[in-house]
Amino acid sequence: MVTRRTLLGTFGLGAIGLTMLPDLVHAADRELEPEYLDEQLRARSLPPLSERLPKRPRIVGLKAMGRTPGRYGGTVRTIIGSGKDVRLMTIYGYARLVGYDEHLVFQPDILEAFQSENDTVFSFTIRDGHKWSDGSPLTTDDFRYWWEDVLLNKDLTPGGGSLDLRVDGNLPRFEVLDALTVRYSWERPNPNFLPSLAGPQPLIIVGPSAYLKQFHKKHQDEFRLAALMKENRVKKWADLHIKMSREYRPENPDLPTLYPWRNTTAPPAEQFIFERNPYFHRVDENGRQLPYIDRFILNVSSSSIIPAKTGAGESDLQANGIDFTDYTFLKDAEDRYPVKVDLWKVTRGSRVAILPNLNCGDEGWRALFRDVRVRRALSLAIDRHEINMAVFYGLGTASADTVLPESPLYKPEYANAWIDHDPEKANQLLDEVGLHNRNDDGFRLLPDGRPAEITIETPGESTLDTDVLELVTDHWRKIGIALFTHTSQRDIFRSRAQAGHIMMSIWYGIENGVPTADMNPQQLAPTSDDQLQWPIWGMHYLSLGQNGKAPDLPEAMELVKLQNSWRESSNMPERTAIWQKMLSIFTDQVFSIGLINGTLQPVLRTARLQNVPRNGLYGFDPTSYFGIYMPDTFWLSEEQV
Template identity: 25%
Template sequence: MFLKRTLLSAAALVALSSSAYAACPTPTVSDMKGLQSVYPQQFELAEFEKAVSCDLAISENPAINDLNARITGNGKLAVVADRIPAEALVVAPYDQIGSYGGTLTGLSKGTESGTSDLLSVRHVNFVRYADDLQTVVPNIAQAWEWNEDYTVLTFDLRKGHKWSDGEAFTSEDVAFWMNDIILNPDVYEKTPDRWLFAGKPVKVEAVTPEIVKFTFPVPTPGILNRFAVDFGQPFQPKHFLGQFMPKYNKDADKLAQSYGFKNGAEAVDFYYGGSDWKDVPSPLLKDADKAAKIGRAVVPTLESFIVVEENAEGRKLVANPYFHMVDTKGQQLPYLNEIVETYVSDKEVQNLKIMNGEVVWKQQAVFLEDFPLLKENEGKGGYNIQFAPTFGENVFYSFNRTHQDPVLREIFNDIRFNRAMSVAINRDEINEIVYLGQGKPMQGVPAEVKTVSFVTDDHLNKDIQFDPAMAKKLLAEMGLKDSDGDGTLERPDGKPLVVRLVYSSQGSPVKMQELVRDYWTAVGVRIDLKEVTSDEYRASGNNNDLDLTVWKYDGNAGPTISQDTTVFVPPFGDFFNPGTGFAWAAWKKSDGAEGIEPPADIKKLWDLSEKFIQVEFGTDASNKLGQEITDIHVDNMLKIGTVGDIVAPFLYRNDLQNVKPIKAKTYDFYWTYPYRPQQWFLSQ
């Protein structure tokens, strides 16, 4: 599907009328001045200058030198024309050319907790989805090319692109990321599964400074989608992290020790954190004094903003003076000076700050149950709250099939128990109370139905009727009885059947947990409810310490499952969204030496998933595999769904300009990433 080379050619450039413009026009999406572009709403610099028949004069934020002074380790700035790539990306703002200045204020739960919303505001990757959520467009890369069998993907980078500290960004930084970070046992004891294909790593080569080649061991046609929607950035600053590696600096360990590290590997971990995820606790939280001594607060970035402060209350970021985008007037983006992210774990405090007008942008962890209150105070707070369709918002309950308690493990693996728990849920009531009647009761499925064609009505409707009598009958068939008449069934060992439901409000509405507790208690399964932070929830889930996991589906939209089938196979999720079957996953990873051997149909999922990502997404072959995978998930009721096809609120303050209504509120397209937040600005 992405087979043709996308480098711009003279034939691809926009044809002009016979009369050239007297002065450079400044097209916006609302008024493109009669221009068209190869990709929606953006131009390559040469493409734009050819289209308007004039040279674009590059200008900068008047405050950029002051902002740069806050970036630890950055030197004096060169003129802006020397800071942006020679092949800069020209962005057409939505409504108007923006003005510089101002601070984007936002909220998250804590460092690495609910941060992806604001992280997406500054995010970059090789490519991204345009706001139609259908077209992949250039970003860090200006072009790409596939070979015929989808095993070789070549990216063309931007000549003259620079890191946020002014050092050159080249293909060597991409090769360094794979060869010296992902495949480095000092960083990852085991290569992350997401970068293995049929069990083998991808080969990354720097062909020229601007050309980098990915060679996959098997066809991987969907991988471009990973580079369009994924949080992970496939490049790291070799000039900075490489100084702590003996491969590039024979005195690497000595240098690291001079800063108080045990060796160079510890210094790399201090800055990289062993994760593609950008919002792990920064060096400023780990040891601000050590970071200051080294002279670099955080790793240099290609993003639009860079972290300059972080403490237990929040973080501050300033505009990247080397960012690669300009608007159609030639002004370097972003327009905003600063992002201030405050950590607020309590939902009531979050709502209060929103209603007081303290929050410029918020979409993650704003639930429908809060909409009436926030809508009522919209005028007072000076903000605009709207609905958007969701992907992956169906909240699921997944009982721990490899529980450390063998009695609970046996109960949870009985399909009758899971069916009972499903029909005990009153989804219509949840829809009315939690989702204001805006959703549709449906079963949990491993693919977002709006983005695939292999999920059937039978899948979505299986055991979703509210039938407490059926639930009690299924539990009785299992031999579970209430011998003492206290309303709670006993386990086979005589203990009361008590299930602890631990949840985080970031992943699901609080009211839903209270309702489900009452539904299940009514059929004899006593539920102990406990709310924790998302960090605590994830730690317990990934340690196999939870009786069941509850979250909303993440990572199951088409662009995600076309290149990452994590949601298909045990443990049916990732660190940020744990599922079930952790001991099944351990059995697979250890070739049977550890963990618990899964049932035969669960074993099939690994083979089916490998085949799924090796065929082009949406084809008959892909759909056949997808349906078989979905059959196994639903037949085993691996995740009990509740209500899907819902809308969800997002909000922004009235002074935030160039905001376009989002087509979907979803992590699966990485929140704001398709909507070009670099061209947001605050009216004065």
């Protein structure tokens, strides 16, 4: 079956007719300029709005979205845990070549239009007159530069490019069709191409070539390049280019961007200031250029005191660094400060998941964890109702680690797989495995005579994890399993897992609990070394067989096979069927012991901040936290509302 998808930016979310554009642009020249830019406009260091916008900007019809057109101005403060978290502005800003709308449907954004033929040929049309934040034009040469001089350059891209750009190990054919159109084509389907462009950490295929060429050995004089390397304290030209071109973590204030706000602060710093991009490509239905808010200020603080600072009125928009355990404290802050606290639904497959490491170095436990009866027994022994009531005040849902009801792929049998609290059945399963002997303390004995003692490791970043583990310890004691907790820093925690030193860990469930069949099901198969239930198998997949070990458990092997089949699929029914098979295997095999999902994330905002949804889906992938709700449309009223 051959499919063809064509989308024009003018018919995106809330778009209005292009016939109105001339009037909007002329009006903008007269009265719709942001006051924040007045000084630059008077000095003529910045051209008028009609010369800054693309000929066909993306028009966001806010009223059609149930929101209100806003006013320019103001600063929004937020708190981050380290300088690295400037990347949140890339996630929140959510300017993508192709992005998701609030219904998780693809739409052109930076692009004016895109066309997909059978998911093998993708044609992208850029907006005529679109400009980077420094006023330089966005052209097909920027795509060509990134393709020829970055992706194909072995110094800059030694691994041959992202897996999302490769099909059967092969990169696509890149073509410039005309002044506004580029094309990427593969011999076989690449259904992951569009989702990777729309993701929270988007696949990069374009860059500001006019700026970046000065850091590239092909385009820069050798002596000048050496001087730039010395100035930026790097020893290799490739390291210089990578440092100056990093988009996801925007630490270079001089790097032109297409996002609604641009960083003006070089690290290290205790405060990062992002100011409006005067060339941003979106406008509202009244011709006002987005974003409405002039500045975002990111204040760096210790992660442990972000909740306290948030509750003390030091943030205007905060979800990062706070958790459900902080909700009561933050809600009380409404009585002291002009803030509002809402609860959004977390999109994780499970807010907390227990992950037996099928690659752990202990041979005895590795063999047990690979026996599905052990994983099912551990799951059945847990009283999820007690956890929900004690930790989540009964507001979550007992569930396996799987997709949420908001996903079109949801089925109740996935959510209900092996979650009933049934200690009797759990004991029966462990007896069947051969763990029927017990010591004087009532704990089971392994075949080698050791007591059945499991050490579960955690990065110790959440008191919620600790609360959950105290309850699970009691639940497992009733089936003869002793549970101990070990805490380590996140980096050490991950490296220990990848080395096989961790028996079991507590972490989040699957990242994307609201997928569509268009999204890659790789989270259900061993495809990455940060999947804590099978990191060594994931490393093997991620490295194309160069590192790690291939899975040797039949069900895990089947998941990899199905995931590869999805990558080769070209139609929605086929992809849906693959997703359903993978969800069925993943939940029935209990590769991740999910506990509670549908939990809630506090979102604090100043009472003046408008257009922030009262109810939203909160998660990294695919919603990009606030991203799909378009923070460039948030605005500050003069009074509290």
